[in-house]
Amino acid sequence: MKKTVLILGSGFSSLSAACYLAKAGYNVTIFEKNKTIGGRARQYKKDGFTFDIGPTxxxxxxxxxxxxxxxxxxxxxxxxxxxxxxxxxVYFGKNDYVTIEDTLEKICATFETIEKGSSIQLKKFINKAKDNYNIAIKDLVYNPGVSPLELVSLTTIKRLNQFFSSVKSDVRKAFKNDKLVQILEFPVLFLGAKPSNTPSFYNFMNYADFGLGTFHPKKGMYQVILAMEQLAKELGVTIKTENPVDKIIVSNKKTTGILSNGNEYIADIVLSGADYHHTETLLDKPFRQYTETYWSKKTFAPSSLLFYVGFNKKLKNVEHHTLFFDVHFDTHANAIYDNPKWPEAPLFYASFPSKTDDSTAPKDKEAGIFLIPLAPGIEDNRVIRDTYFSKIITRFEKLTSQKVADDIIFKKSFCVNDFINDYNSYKGNAYGMANTLLQTAFLRPKLKSKKVSNLYFTGQLTVPGPGVPPSLISGKLVSELITKHHPLS
Structure with missing residues (x-):
């Protein structure tokens, strides 16, 4: 007999879990609070421009x-x-930038022009990162975070010291030039923590960067969401948009369903891919696993101030992905992690998908996405947003030697308040919980509730962690737990 699974949210982890569970024979329905699916990976369209709201x-x-x-x-x-x-x-100053090409050999050649002998160090560094990638992505991250023993194997024991040293220390031992150091420290920012707080083992992100490369789905990242939606529907999944979940129903310490838009839906299993902290507020207090104190002490990945901008001309001196590291990283990082506040001189990232994808902007125009990483939970209002847009556009013009402010057709912003309103995100974080040593694997919030039978979680606050690929994996992990504990036979 089929069992019914109700899933909260329609982001990558929820869609992933839905596909696996439907394939296994479960009756699956997704409940999404917004008008469109995708969670943080939605899309914004205006005047012929198309922007990925979230991951790029x-x-x-x-x-x-x-x-x-x-x-x-x-x-x-x-x-x-x-x-x-x-x-x-990556820009470090006016007309001072480093271009990262599409093969390790080309990147080594670039490094050598900046620091003599660095190409030899880079090959050693990336070989080590590749080994870690093969261990992590092909093995470790596919564990459900149930036991510390998941991390114990011959290969991990040999690398035990890598969990107690940092990416920052490893990079700076091998490279002296500050530009190369910042480029090599950049990928771990996707894990949500400072390089000084990220275990060395996570240098596998450098292999993802230099070894595997950077790709773009034609028409944007939302195409992946649409692909997963199509697959889910082919497998029999039902998706209900504009259906926020108001309560998770518990009877005798077991969930029996949910309330959404005033209607009760009965379920054998409830799975939440929505924000973990928010999901627990849908439970009566006795059934919540983690206290407010617990959450407040955790290291969360940054929030972001984002701008989606339509330009009335093609821009010069920028690539599809362009990073602006012309200010001191440690000062900005301090404003995110150590002394939360708005950074005076922020680093920022810009994406111009129309550089390589004509579908994202009208002819002879440019689509621009600008992102400033921020501390979650800080004050957010229109005046602050406009002030920071002026700051980064002024710097952008100077660094890239072009005037663009008068060529802006429109701009739309998205920040802390929007992450809270649209995604019920804890303190408006953008990327979930950081992968620090004490927030790795079994030390992260659990996939299976310890207090409510038949209640499960997935997504970037649980295992494996933040990012799109980990979210796909998280959906698979939780589906395997569900099929293990609630077999259909």
């Missing part, structure tokens, strides 16, 4: 391939994937 980087293509192959599919069955060359560029 497509890394670790093998994880996407592994997901679709579990259903005898390929990404190419649903969307066109192009490898970017260059992958991205």
């Amino acid at each position: 980087w497509y890394w670790m293509p093998d994880v996407f391939e592994r997901f679709f192959s579990d259903f005898n599919k390929k990404p190419s069955d649903y969307y066109q994937l192009d490898k970017l060359n260059p992958a991205y560029s």
Whole structure:
């Protein structure tokens, strides 16, 4: 007899779990509070421009391939994937930038022009990162975070010291030039913590960057969401949009369903891919696993101030992905993690998808996405947003030697308050909970509730952690737990 699973949210982890559970024979329905699916990975369209609201980087293509192959599919069955060359560029000052190309050999050549002998160090560093990638992505991250023993194997014991040293210390031992150091420290920012607080083992992100490369799905990252939606529906999943969940019903310490839009829906299993902290507020207090004190003490990944901008001309001197590291990283990081406040001189990132994808902007125009990482929970209002837009556009013009402010057709912003309102995100965080040593694997919030039978969680606050590929994996992990504890036979 089929069992019913009700899923909260329709982001990557929820869609992933829905596909696996439907394939296994469960009756699956997704409840999404917004008008469109995708969670943080929605899309914004205006005047012929198309913007990915959330993730814009497509890394670790093998994880996407592994997901679709579990259903005898390929990404190419649903969307066109192009490898970017260059992958991205990094500005350090006016007309002073480093371009990262699409192969390790090219990147080594670039490094050598900046620091003599660095190409040899880089090859050693990336080989080590590749070994860690093979261990992590092909093995460790596919564990459900139930026991510390999941981390114990011959290969991990040999690398035990890598969990007690940091990416920052490793990078700075091997490279002296500050530009190269910042480029190599950049990828771990996707894990939500400072390089000084990220275990060395996570240098596998450098292999994802330099070894595997940066890709772009034609028409944007939302194509991946649409692909997963199509797959889910092919497998029999029902998706209900504009259906916020108001309460998780518990009887005799067991969930029996949910309340949404005033209606009660009965379920054998409830799975939340929504914000973990928010999901627990849908339970009566005795059934919540983690206190407010617990959450307040955790290291959360940053929030963001984002701008989606339509330009009335093509821009010069920028790539599809462009980073602006012309100010001191440690000062900005301090304003995110140590002394939460608005940074006076923020680093920022910009994406111009129309540089490589004509579908994202009208002819002879440019689509621009600007992102400033911020501490979660800080004050957010229109005046602050406009002030920071002026700051980064002024710097952008200076660094790239072009005037653009008068060529802006429109701009839309998205910040802390929007993350809270649209996604019920704890303190308005953008990326979930950071992967620090004490927030790794079994030390993260659990996939299975300890207090309510038949209640499960998935997504970037639980295992494996923040990012799109980990979210796909999280959906698979929780589906395996559900099929283990609630077999259909």
